[in-house]
Amino acid sequence: MSARYGRVEIRISQRVLWIGARGIPVPGITEFEAVRARWNRRGMIFDFLRRAGAWAGLGVVALVLLGCVGNAVPGWVSAACVLVVLSVIAFQIYHLARRVMAPDLWALTISAGVTKAAVVSENRGQVYNLSAQLAAAINDPAVDYRLQIQGDIVFGDKQVGDRLEGGDKYVFGG
Amino acid sequence: MQALGDALTSLILSVVSALLVPTVLLLILRRLMPVLGDPLWRAYCRLLTWLVVQPVRLIRLLIREAIGRRGRRRP
Structure with a gap:
C-alpha cells in the first residue's frame, strides 16, 4: 500500500x-x-535482494559476453556496463532505505x-x-x-x- | 565494427572447432559400436541442447527479476 x-x-x-x-x-x-x-520490511528486503542480485547477474553476463569478444569492444563499454549496474543497484538501495524507514x-x-x-x-x-x-x-x-x-x-x-x-x-x- | 565482426566470427569458429572433435568421434563411435555410441550420442545432444537453452533461461529469469516481473503473482 x-x-x-x-x-x-x-x-x-x-x-x-x-x-x-x-x-x-x-x-x-x-x-x-x-x-x-x-x-x-522483510518482504521489501527480500525483493530488493532478488532485484539487486538479478541486476548484478545481468552485469556479470554482460561482462562475460564483452570479455568473449576481447579487444574488439572499447574498454569504456565495459566500464559503462559496470556503471549502469552499480547505478541501478544504488538507486534500489536508496528506494529500499526510503521504504524501510517509512x-x-x-x-x-x-x-x-x-x-x-x-x-x-x-x-x-x-x-x-x-x-x-x-x-x-x-x-x-x-x-x-x-x-x-x-x-x-x-x-x-x-x-x-x-x-x-x-x-x-x-x-x-x- | 569490422573488429567486432571479426571477433564474433572468431568466437563462433572457436566454439565450432571445439565441438567438432567430440562430434566426429561420437559419430564414428556410433557407426562402429552402436550399442555404446547411440546412448553417448543422445547424451551429447542433450548436453548441447542444455548448453544452449540454460543460458537463455538464466538471462530471461534475470531480466524478469530485474524488472520485477516474476510471471506468477499472488491473487
Whole structure:
C-alpha cells in the first residue's frame, strides 16, 4: 500500500459519513476498525535482494559476453556496463532505505454492505478519534464532526485486495 | 565494427572447432559400436541442447527479476 499523503476531508453529518465526495450512511456501516498497517520490511528486503542480485547477474553476463569478444569492444563499454549496474543497484538501495524507514500507517477500515473503504494516515490519534466519532454517530444523529487528515483514502478492491486485508506484499494489517 | 565482426566470427569458429572433435568421434563411435555410441550420442545432444537453452533461461529469469516481473503473482 502507498499512502499518497494528500489532504483528506472527512465529515460526519446527519448520520452520513463523507469521505471526500463519497457519502456512506452511518446506519449502513456494518463494521469499522482502526488497524495498524505495518510495512512488511522483510518482504521489501527480500525483493530488493532478488532485484539487486538479478541486476548484478545481468552485469556479470554482460561482462562475460564483452570479455568473449576481447579487444574488439572499447574498454569504456565495459566500464559503462559496470556503471549502469552499480547505478541501478544504488538507486534500489536508496528506494529500499526510503521504504524501510517509512513510518507505519494507521487505517480506519469501514465496511458498509459491499462498500469497503479505508482512511489511511500516519497519525494514530486522528484515526482513533475518527473511529470514536463514528461510533458516537451511530446512536447520536446530532454528531457533526469534520476532520482533515494528511493521508489517503482507498476504496473497494484496492482496499480489500491489495492492501490492508492481507493480500499485499508489503503491508500487514492488524 | 569490422573488429567486432571479426571477433564474433572468431568466437563462433572457436566454439565450432571445439565441438567438432567430440562430434566426429561420437559419430564414428556410433557407426562402429552402436550399442555404446547411440546412448553417448543422445547424451551429447542433450548436453548441447542444455548448453544452449540454460543460458537463455538464466538471462530471461534475470531480466524478469530485474524488472520485477516474476510471471506468477499472488491473487
